[in-house]
Amino acid sequence: VSGLAPLLGHGEVRHSLARALERGDLPGSLLLHGPVGVGKQRLGLWLGQRLLCSAPGDPEPCGRCANCRFSLRIEHPDLHWFFPLARPKSVGSADKLSTALEDARAAELAARRAEPYRGPRTGENLGIFVAQMQTLRRIAIARPSLGRRKLILVGDAERLVPQESSPEAANALLKVLEEPPADTTLVLTVADPEGLLPTLRSRCLPVRLNPLPLEEVEAFLISEFQLEPPTAHAIAQLSQGCPGQALGFKPGPDGPGPLESQRQQAREWLEAAVRSDPLTRLAAAHRLAPSGARGTFADTLGFLGLWLRDLAAQAAGAEALVVNTDAKPLLAELAAIVPGSARGAAAAGRLVEEALAMGRNNVNPQLTLAWLLEGLRQALHEA
Numbered sequence: 001v002s003g004l005a006p007l008l009g010h011g012e013v014r015h016s017l018a019r020a021l022e023r024g025d026l027p028g029s030l031l032l033h034g035p036v037g038v039g040k041q042r043l044g045l046w047l048g049q050r051l052l053c054s055a056p057g058d059p060e061p062c063g064r065c066a067n068c069r070f071s072l073r074i075e076h077p078d079l080h081w082f083f084p085l086a087r088p089k090s091v092g093s094a095d096k097l098s099t100a101l102e103d104a105r106a107a108e109l110a111a112r113r114a115e116p117y118r119g120p121r122t123g124e125n126l127g128i129f130v131a132q133m134q135t136l137r138r139i140a141i142a143r144p145s146l147g148r149r150k151l152i153l154v155g156d157a158e159r160l161v162p163q164e165s166s167p168e169a170a171n172a173l174l175k176v177l178e179e180p181p182a183d184t185t186l187v188l189t190v191a192d193p194e195g196l197l198p199t200l201r202s203r204c205l206p207v208r209l210n211p212l213p214l215e216e217v218e219a220f221l222i223s224e225f226q227l228e229p230p231t232a233h234a235i236a237q238l239s240q241g242c243p244g245q246a247l248g249f250k251p252g253p254d255g256p257g258p259l260e261s262q263r264q265q266a267r268e269w270l271e272a273a274v275r276s277d278p279l280t281r282l283a284a285a286h287r288l289a290p291s292g293a294r295g296t297f298a299d300t301l302g303f304l305g306l307w308l309r310d311l312a313a314q315a316a317g318a319e320a321l322v323v324n325t326d327a328k329p330l331l332a333e334l335a336a337i338v339p340g341s342a343r344g345a346a347a348a349g350r351l352v353e354e355a356l357a358m359g360r361n362n363v364n365p366q367l368t369l370a371w372l373l374e375g376l377r378q379a380l381h382e383a
């Protein structure tokens with residue numbers, strides 16, 4: 001594959017969007033929301049291809065016309081894809097910043113084209129900057145290049161930075177939402193609609209994308225990457241029905257996928273909290289790199305939350321709810337050490353939330369983790 005990876009699932013949403021297009025009443029602005037990796041941006045690009053296709057079927061675009069070929073190579077001049085980028089090194093004037101961000105976007109698009117299954121980027125502080133939204137506004141106002149319409153996709157729109165303290169990026173986008181050009185469809189994607197400013201949210205039609213059946217993710221992993229069925233099964237469980245997450249768990253040429261590394265790190269933290277040995281907890285906190293990338297720390301805390309839920313499920317005898325299915329013997333062993341962990345689950349979850357908030361407030365990750373593991377020990381052992 002080069003260009004776009006295939007879109008999996010979301011058959012009903014595809015049908016209703018295609019019907020709205022045929023009737024001519026597709027809203028000017030859509031908000032696709034649903035869990036990370038479920039395919040929100042890929043569906044946005046599908047809608048762009050469908051909208052630009054010269055000979056669409058029901059509901060799929062033809063896949064063969066010149067418009068479709070451009071769209072599938074992420075090269076269609078009327079299909080614009082914005083997403084968070086790393087802040088460029090200081091570049092001076094606003095014009096230069098805008099150019100630097102457009103160069104960075106072009107480079108990222110080229111990388112996605114070359115490697116459609118690259119999986120999610122992790123451990124980076126990425127944002128959508130005001131200069132990008134000004135570029136978006138210029139594109140929205142301009143006429144389409146090839147046809148009569150254009151589609152602009154803004155992925156991970158909750159990364160409009162920082163919405164509250166510096167509202168310019170959101171304001172630039174708001175202007176487009178307030179006066180949408182008739183030839184433009186704007187699609188925003190967010191994991192959680194609450195993460196978007198209400199002024200933006202209220203101007204879009206929300207469309208919820210649900211996780212895919214696990215069997216569908218499993219079949220995709222086997223057919224596309226020739227994974228052994230047990231491996232594909234375990235990864236599908238971990239993905240919780242989100243193909244993008246499955247890509248992050250899939251082993252790569254240099255070892256485990258990035259999400260798999262985070263999951264194993266979080267498992268070590270869980271063990272450190274449960275096995276009542278203060279030295280183990282201290283060692284776990286110290287193994288964190290001192291300046292540890294904050295994105296990764298937050299993501300790994302997310303996995304710790306998942307392990308804690310699994311431990312609670314195991315302790316409550318609800319083994320069917322366990323997501324880390326490859327670790328059932330370990331979970332059984334840990335549940336025997338802290339049999340009250342189902343009762344302590346709510347308190348443990350709150351501690352993880354607090355640790356996430358500390359991370360956002362730039363508290364040192366090592367200190368945060370040492371505090372968290374001690375708190376979890378108490379919550380689990382004393383429940």
Ligand SMILES: [Zn+2]
Nearest residue numbers: 053062065068
């Ligand atoms: Zn076509």
